[in-house]
Amino acid sequence: GAVVSQHPSRVICKSGTSVKIECRSLDFQATTMFWYRQFPKQSLMLMATSNEGSKATYEQGVEKDKFLINHASLTLSTLTVTSAHPEDSSFYICSASDRDEQYFGPGTRLTVT
């Protein structure tokens, strides 16, 4: 099946700093990518839908100025958590879609100290 990678797999940052997470589709072109957040013992929560070359569509309650999404190419989308706070600590997962299904990345664990 198709492979989606995320980088970094783990990141620790200080409160008030920004951190960027990359999501790449390695062997296919993805016109649409999705970003999810998952807190411990909870389900995945969709944050935003990212289409190549256009602005991301954010789910209700997700601050677009805090979670900046860029989808500049058909194989790369980035999520930047700006001015991170401890409550932003979470597991961030991206997915990329082809015609039939979504392929998920391995996730990025963000810890804000």
Next chain:
Amino acid sequence: DAKTTQPPSMDCAEGRAANLPCNHSTISGNEYVYWYRQIHSQGPQYIIHGLKNNETNEMASLIITEDRKSSTLILPHATLRDTAVYYCIVTSGTYKYIFGTGTRLKVLA
């Protein structure tokens, strides 16, 4: 809100079939049923999907009722490595997925 409901947890003996139910009573005619699983601290893994016919692949079988209001994922011979959270998702193809709470399957030795 998720369009699916699943039991929160299930146990299954190793080597036996695991049958995971999912209710999706408000499913629309053009919506598919997808199943994914998530092993601890990893991204979800695709298992199988279907529209109205039963489907089988190397991992599992998917049984969809005739009225399409519910489905069952069958792992024919569960192993310890099948211990995971299983998510049933209803979606129009590659449209956004809304995850429910899933079923935490524990395979017992």
